[in-house]
Amino acid sequence: MQKTIDIGDILVLKKQHPCGANKWKVIRTGADVKLQCMGCDRIVMIDRPTLYKRIKRIMSEDE
Helix, strand or coil, X not given: CXXXXXXXXXXXXXXXXXXXXXXXEEEECCCEEEEEECCCCCEEEEEHHHHHHHEEEEECCCC
């Protein structure tokens, strides 16, 4: 798995969001990562160690 997360990447997480989507767009990086749900546009912040445990796949913005 690719260990670097860049702004604009699409993350597929193991568990679904309550809206039913499991794809998230990275909109800010740092100690915490800000994600936007691709289904309902909700924005959440999550710390990196927790996020790396939850990632199933990392897609670039082009995919």
